[in-house]
Amino acid sequence: MVTYKARMVERISLPSREYRERALEQAGYNVFNLASEDVFVDLLTDSGTGTMSEAQWAALVRGDEAYAGSSSFDALESAVADVMGFSHVVPAHQGRGAENVLYGSLLEEGDVVLNNTHFDTTRAHVANQGADPVDCPVEEARDPDSPAPFKGDFSLERARAVVEEVGRERVPVVVQTITNNSAAGQPVSVENTRQVRAFADEIGATFVIDACRFAENAAFVREREADYADASVAEIAREQLGYADALVMSGKKDGLANAGGFVATNDDLIYEQCKQRAILYEGFPTYGGMAGRDLAALAVGLREAVEDAYVEDRLEQVRLLGDLLVDAGMPIYEPTGGHAVYLDAEAVFPQLPAEQFPGQALVCELYREGGVRGVELGSFAFPGTDRPELVRLALPRRTYGREHFEHVADTATAVLEKRETVSGLRIETEPEIPELRHFTAELEPVRS
Template sequence: MYEKMAEPYKIKMVEPIKLIPKEEREKKIKEVGYNQFGLRSEDIFIDLLTDSGTGSMSDNQWSGLMIGDESYAGSRNYYNLKETIKDLIGYNYFVPTHQGRGAENVIFPLLIKKGQYVLGNMHFDTTKAHIELKGGRAVNLVIDEAYDTAIEHPFKGNFDIAKLEQFIEQNGKESCAFIIITVTCNSAGGQPVSIENIKKVKELADKYELKIIFDSARFAENAYFIKKREKGYEDKSIKEIIKEMFSYGEGLTMSAKKDGIVNMGGMIALKDDEKLFESVRQNVIPIEGFPTYGGLSGRDMEALSRGLREVIEEDYLTCRIGQVEYLGRELEKIGIPIQKPVGGHAVFVDAKKMLPHIPYYEFPAQSLCVELYKEAGIRAVEIGSFLLGRDPDTGEQLESPLELLRLTIPRRVYTNNHMDVIVEAFKNINKRKEQLKGYTFSYEPKVLRHFIAKLKPIE
């Protein structure tokens, strides 16, 4: 085995990118209210906003587009995808959706009664929003180690089992809608959940008669970490680990734009709950579309079916996660504080440590995000108090336990040379970090504000 591993693919097509002058970058970010979501793609040099739908599809996936069956009902691509899900995950029922939030919008109203809690390791923004829009309350019960970026823990996405049971006991099982396990745990820094922890959650779920639903956008990356870090799984295949992992749940939602390696797609899959499946099928029609397409064209379903088979290849996962680890190592070398160990899909910079002079209500990670774009045309995203939002009852700004800047690496898109440019940009910013200022709102939407809010620097 060589010390450096080459990418397990050849580049067949390229898309030009351009670094516009710094004066233009400063003008562009000001025009959009210092919110990177408002920037045009042509104004970005390296785009680390998200890994959702931004990956490069393979020649096999592109060829699958050519055999798209666009029948309104009963598309053969639906049945190809159904067979893939059964083979890979082991679930009997599924409906496609246009993406993960479409899946949540369909199934959450069927599971949540007004005022109920949804118990998660750590909810992401859209999941939390959908829970609250359906009248529920999202509760984070991740282990304490997740909140300390300096601690090395192999499974920082794990539930705190004692806290989970204590919450159920104190509030009563009737007050809890279901348990959601996010793999990998995005808000904690792309951190994995162990099989051992999932088993313990399953024991509690059975004890209190609660369903387990997986938020499974990055399920293959989670399985890879289990193989590499959890005793007893080193000799198991990624496919075997995935099947065991999902065997402890009753269902899943998935934004397939991540580990499905497609530009658009999602799903709801259920193990064997036929009654819930019938309700899902009925609900998907007015919200997403007919149950055999659910917001996707036939060609999209075919690309997804093939992507789900490609994502479990160990060579691919080694390269994919290895690139993220490379960026993390290089940033650490120049003294940038990050969430350790490095997660599966992104490097999370600890902006609270890097910019201690900016308080949480002035959004230190967003300040760093703006500066990164000004410095090198790199677009990243804030995962902190700006994203967390306000208390739905009091309207008070919530303080996130972590103020993170997420450097999200698209799949099969950039080389390590791009990673080196990112490191160089941080090296320059680090020299003047004390000069960075916080931000406040000039326009603040009520729901998922960070997507379209406008900000202004605090003078």
């Protein structure tokens, strides 16, 4: 059931097919290069693209823009303590800024970082420190059709094998991403988090939770983990996060804000290290690269994100889109995750080999057929990794309705009707950092 109503609207329009064809070619067949006004339904990301509440807009007006000692920072610090259980907060302009602060403080060249699955910027930040990012997904994560309830879990079996190979002294940090974005937004159980905490203690590592979608994860826990059936989302979130030594957070996801992020910890040493690095890269510790008004909006958003009615509606919207796509015949990764529906591009285009980027081809066809923008999270976005060929359709929070999702499903039908005629893509230009190539690389169709 929808638990909110619109107080502001934005007019959108679907460009003509001829226009979309031209825009796609000019963008180098990379939808990151498209202008937003050329997109009809934008599911590129749920990061900072949602609709804020009236309480958040009121907080924007009251934001304290003081360089030092901002009362807006006090509001954020209080919200993090109440919602997440951490006393020390180091703000940053967004999640990747927080990653730079935290991983730049904890890692050295030659280190190995274990994660249930690294996302793109996380992998890049780990690699930028000279460390090796190693994914430890459970086996079920590789099966789009498996009904397993917690396909986002961290594989302790895989992690122990890595430690056995490289030695525990080379593994100073263990990360758990909740929900597991690169594994189709699948949730992580509290029991698995508890086990990873024990494993980190066993090898003497710092345990970090990437908490971008912590509230969505808690809602899944309540649905699927029997011990938590009668708990609130807020209670589950606070317990699960409490097993970590530190959090890294993009406030643009479950902070319900358009900007911002932070590192949070109860460890005095980690806090001091991160605070000093943040001064160098982000700003003074009570603003951290954010305007005071954005600090204030994020503080309100964190509290709203753990309201049961909000997060239940959020998951229901994702399920609705997933159901409509299945009805249209589109192969998807099931069960649907918390923030997005993931399409199985390999099943859509079995004629295209991985080196011709079937996921990116599907992204381009969705735009070509219906002005829908998604993002590839397969061999194009994650070169050199054994990732399935997935396309993510991420839902901005409190933004789109059923009519938009029906348009996406109709677009999927149009793509499927011509699937056998679709050609692959090859990279024409790409940046030097391979972990980030999907943001700016340009491609062109493979000519038969």
